[in-house]
Amino acid sequence: MTRPDLHLHTSASDGVYDSAQIARLVQRAEVTLFSITDHDTLSGLPQAFDAAYDRGLAFIPGVEISTEGDEEVHILGYGVRAEDPVLCSCFEKAARERMERIQGMAEKLKQLGLALPMDEIQEKAGFSVGRPHLARALIEKGYVKDMQEAFDKYLGKGRPAYLPRATMTASQAISLLRDRGAVPVLAHPGLIRWPMERLLPMLQVWQNAGLRGIEVYHPANQGNYAFWDRLARQRDLLVTGGSDFHDGTSSHGQIGETASLWPQACADGWALYRACKR
Ligand SMILES: [Zn+2]
Ligand SMILES: [Zn+2]
Numbered sequence: 001m002t003r004p005d006l007h008l009h010t011s012a013s014d015g016v017y018d019s020a021q022i023a024r025l026v027q028r029a030e031v032t033l034f035s036i037t038d039h040d041t042l043s044g045l046p047q048a049f050d051a052a053y054d055r056g057l058a059f060i061p062g063v064e065i066s067t068e069g070d071e072e073v074h075i076l077g078y079g080v081r082a083e084d085p086v087l088c089s090c091f092e093k094a095a096r097e098r099m100e101r102i103q104g105m106a107e108k109l110k111q112l113g114l115a116l117p118m119d120e121i122q123e124k125a126g127f128s129v130g131r132p133h134l135a136r137a138l139i140e141k142g143y144v145k146d147m148q149e150a151f152d153k154y155l156g157k158g159r160p161a162y163l164p165r166a167t168m169t170a171s172q173a174i175s176l177l178r179d180r181g182a183v184p185v186l187a188h189p190g191l192i193r194w195p196m197e198r199l200l201p202m203l204q205v206w207q208n209a210g211l212r213g214i215e216v217y218h219p220a221n222q223g224n225y226a227f228w229d230r231l232a233r234q235r236d237l238l239v240t241g242g243s244d245f246h247d248g249t250s251s252h253g254q255i256g257e258t259a260s261l262w263p264q265a266c267a268d269g270w271a272l273y274r275a276c277k278r
């Protein structure tokens with residue numbers, strides 16, 4: 001029986017371990033089919049191919065794209081090519097824009113008399129610098145007492161240091177992946193806090209844009225696995241699952257944990273594998 005884990009992060013984004021270390025942990029967890037799905041980058045994939053081959057593990061190259069808005073609408077793309085020039089330049093542009101936004105917000109804070117050590121912040125934050133890093137720096141400097149105050153006073157939407165984020169919509173991310181020959185899947189629907197009356201019609205919009213699956217077996221969906229499993233199959237969508245492992249702490253899943261809760265893990269994992277080969 002194949003045990004899949006199709007949602008893993010490496011140090012190429014905000015995980016702790018590199019792809020070779022992840023492959024070792026995957027094997028130790030008796031997972032036999034895995035995917036690396038770093039946030040907005042493909043740079044961990046070449047090493048993952050080698051590591052999977054060396055260990056005799058089945059591997060699907062993936063990515064997780066963050067999309068517009070305050071909700072956690074993340075789109076997983078499976079079967080991407082590690083060297084895809086269109087995707088690579090998209091992700092490079094997004095990283096540049098993320099950095100420019102945070103620098104712009106720091107500039108606004110400075111004009112308000114709240115100077116922050118930006119070099120230090122960027123070094124600590126690495127690839128995924130965002131508003132929480134500015135908020136933490138504001139607390140450390142004693143300008144605000146907590147995260148809530150930092151967002152309420154300065155960093156939240158409409159507040160004096162706020163700048164909007166220029167990201168793709170979920171539909172754009174789905175079409176982009178589809179056009180690049182990848183299989184787009186909605187990540188962890190349980191993290192989207194919209195009411196069902198809003199989420200279900202959006203799901204149809206996304207399916208029209210090319211969505212091919214739902215990540216049902218993710219820790220954030222716990223308690224609702226049967227609901228999402230049924231919904232995905234009714235709509236002819238692939239059922240996927242993964243732990244969203246980052247670093248082994250309790251804030252994310254542990255490698256392989258959702259495979260044990262996923263009745264058709266073996267068949268569903270190979271269905272995705274085959275869809276990526278087509
Ligand atoms: Zn995510
Ligand atoms: Zn993730």
